[in-house]
Amino acid sequence: MLVSKYLDGLPLYRLSAILEREGVEIERQTLADWVGHGAWWLSRLAEAIGAYALSRGVIWTDDTPIAVLAPGRGRTRQGRVWVYAFDPRPWQGKGAPAAFYRYSPDRKGERPRDHLAGYEGWMHADGYTGYDALTQPRGNRPPQITHVACMAHARRKLFEVFESTKSPIAEQALRQIAALYAIEAEISGQPAEQRLAERQARSKPLIDDLHDWLLTQRRRLSGKSTLGKAMQYALNRWDALARYLEDGRLSIDNNLAERQLRGIALTRKNFLFLGSDTGGERAAIIYTVAETAKLNGLDPEAYIAAVIDRLCRGHTIDRLSELLPWNFKPEKKTVATG
DSSP: OHHHHHTSOOOHHHHHHHHHHTTOOOOHHHHHHHHHHHHHHHHHHHHHHHHHHTTSSEEEEEEEEEEEEETTTTEEEEEEEEEEEEOOGGGTOSSOOEEEEEEESSOOTHHHHHHTTTOOEEEEOOSOGGGGGGGSOBTTBOOSEEEEOOHHHHHHHHHHHHHHHOOHHHHHHHHHHHHHHHHHHHHTTSOHHHHHHHIIIIIHHHHHHHHHHHHHHHHTSOTTSHHHHHHHHHHHTHHHHGGGGGOTTOOSSOHHHHHHHHHHHHHHHHHOOBSSHHHHHHHHHHHHHHHHHHHTTOOHHHHHHHHHHHHHTTOOGGGGGGGSTTTOOOOOOOOOOO
């Protein structure tokens, strides 16, 4: 039921109708209670996944809107689901991939500041201003977080201009960015040290040339033109866009986080809205456990069922690490002999 609701986007009233066709009558409120119980059982596991993801020193983050019922108003308001993801496989790094989801009733800057209060390291993210306080120095202390901007966002704005105007200048910019992505495709899966060396030798000259070319072209364009705005978007974030050259663990874009939110974006129209902020917090717990299971090659339905079963049978909290997706081992079934 949890997997059907959150990964497949089936609202509870549809699940109830499906079950009724099979001759099983279960009221929607009963299913809602089960969601609450399931999230309660999985909450400590989700916290452990989050603590792990935020301890690795490199994260990818993004957020997406989600409708939430506003009681007494007869309509919905907009909440947000955030993801903080980690995946060391592109650089043969140690550890396992993980995705930590958080819910908030709005998109105020205090939300990511609260989520990342204890985090230190690199952060792949878009240009959302709510992150600014995290990436600024505090007195004599350096910033606790270093922003790595997303080249895909910069490319997207230039592509939109080219698609609508067929501008040869926009096309040239896209070609230069494509050359950077071609290098990334070649070095994906190589050790971090090798990725760094390749980027310094091959990507850095291209990045420097692209920056100089964008500056030259931008001076010739009106700041009010769509192409001028697209170029200025990249130039305003240039240091952060080029930051992936500094460490072999980093990415040229934030696509990891965007992929981890794609399922929510595809299914949110199906389930219409969350019933409350509490429902949003429960959803974040389920998404954390289910999506991290998928990242580690597990069937999320079988994994969640096995985890809840073990917890209900007395699996102690001091052994919670055994249930993390990257440590999980199915129980061996004994065969009775007669």
